[in-house]
Amino acid sequence: MVTIADVARHAGVSPSTVSYVLSGKRAISAATRERVEASIKALGYHPHAGARALASSRANVVALVLPLRTDMHVPILLQIAMAIVTAARGHDHDVLLLTNDEGVEGLHRVTRSALVDAVVVMDVELHDPRVPVLRELGLPSVLIGFPADSAGLTCVDLDFAAAAGMCVDHLADLGHTAVALVGPPAGVLERGTGFARRTVAGFEEAAARRGLRAVVRSCEPSHEAVQATAKELVAEHPEVTGLVVHNEPAVPPLLQALRELDVAVPRDMSVVALGPKELAAQVTPAPAMVPIPAEEMGRRAVELLMDKLNGRDVPDATLIPPSLLPGHSTAPPPSRT
Amino acid sequence: MVTIADVARHAGVSPSTVSYVLSGKRAISAATRERVEASIKALGYHPHAGARALASSRANVVALVLPLRTDMHVPILLQIAMAIVTAARGHDHDVLLLTNDEGVEGLHRVTRSALVDAVVVMDVELHDPRVPVLRELGLPSVLIGFPADSAGLTCVDLDFAAAAGMCVDHLADLGHTAVALVGPPAGVLERGTGFARRTVAGFEEAAARRGLRAVVRSCEPSHEAVQATAKELVAEHPEVTGLVVHNEPAVPPLLQALRELDVAVPRDMSVVALGPKELAAQVTPAPAMVPIPAEEMGRRAVELLMDKLNGRDVPDATLIPPSLLPGHSTAPPPSRT
């Protein structure tokens, strides 16, 4: 193995000088710096991570706690996770992947053993058992999502309430007067997943503000369930001419179901989706949508973490403002004749 | 921080004794062991990962290289990744997550810096640039998937050829005489993804062996493409009464398309799917399928890695035998009257 001493010898300097060239923690003459950097390259030197962690008490690794639930939309989860890895690398950190089945104990372990020096927790629930642990962990953490009590925690998420409101506003602006929300499976709501509730709240609030009639439905992602929901909505709420869909896998079968019911999109029914932007390419007509900014969520989470690691103050809540991507799935409501 | 010296003092023994209790590398009297373990628990001691790595030159961390391509079925990727984490934890190892956009350089970095002591590479292509690097890395690695030249490498994968063959045999056993394979998007094949090609080969080989007429189609996952494929197959190959689908997201729209074409499943058309077993619960009729054993793939990969880390010999190729899960999507072909 190539050590810092090898580099020092090769460059004709002391090990500490090599260390300082690497860390930039003190001024080095240009000549020395160049010699050292040349030696580093020539020898293919990479500092030993363990030794560095031991001496500096900084592992330069962040933990990513990633629960795997079947009712979450997995591609988004992975997109966020990968964005976190990429962003962390940009700050010279690596990412250790933790599942939740080791439980809260896993957090204690990687923390106490100084394997990591910060933690990102994904898919946070309202009453998440990991939250109290984070508070007492004594090292920086960022949550993706909001628990019921987020006091003293740093949380990042899309502003789902505003996103739902934006969808409603879009429909209201087009002249719709009755709208429905097709939400995630009931289980997601019951489990107390914050974003699902915030979407519902934002939807209802915006509808009230705009004076629209509003209907809310949960929906399992199976083809049958979606079909049934569509049929019900059309039958029981013929006044509804605009749909907000916050349930990624339901979008293709929903459009299909509407087609079968002879409800043309967007002529008879406008549809706005809340989901990964890839969705737009997968169905016809390409839906108007509020994309879930996975990359930005990951990046912001890491930036907050780095700020905390560097002793900077950070805001408790980071709500990423939504944006509406135009599509071909919305139009003014059919005129009542 | 609680150190090994603190534990030693608390238990009235030397630090090395604590170390040996932890590692089990030499005999310890029951009395001493108990005292030490009690102290460890009492103080909440966790060995410092960096210090341990430095002294033992074993980081107890494996790298997981996870490319994120949109044309791969993401949920399966994540299932395998999580299985790897769980399995690694069972062997007292953690998992460092690497993306591929740091490139091959990332492998060098985590390896040279002794951040990890083994590597798992997922979603291997036939001519994968990571493969030559793995050969020269000088530390244990396992690939999930097979490159074109797997000599000297340790690879794990589902036996896709056998899986496709199993699907064909199932259809042949029911009396079908003409079958079609609806495969993944053309891009996956062109990119040289091994498993896609092995499925096609296994499909054709089995069809030939059983004397069946065989048709092969690539298919994009979009609703329209699937619909077009279904229409084409039915129109151009009316003799085909059995479908093997190796394209997870295409299954729901394919069944839907068949319904629209008045082709009843399984009365007029039998369908066997190759994909995650969760698929069975999502569509009606629940398809007969060969599930992709994500958990087993992850577990086997880690077991092989641990064997290599412990100097044991391991087989080059591990092909996991497929199994056929019964469903309600297959039946004898309609009798020609």
Add this chain to the structure above:
DNA sequence: GTGAAAGCGCTAACAG
């Protein structure tokens, strides 16, 4: 602007 040297916490000889 640079060097010398004292640890960081642990493992693994070596010694008994």
Add this chain to the structure above:
DNA sequence: CTGTTAGCGCTTTCAC
């Protein structure tokens, strides 16, 4: 069966 001790490779005072 247990203790003593010399590093592992790096960072960071302290000294010049």
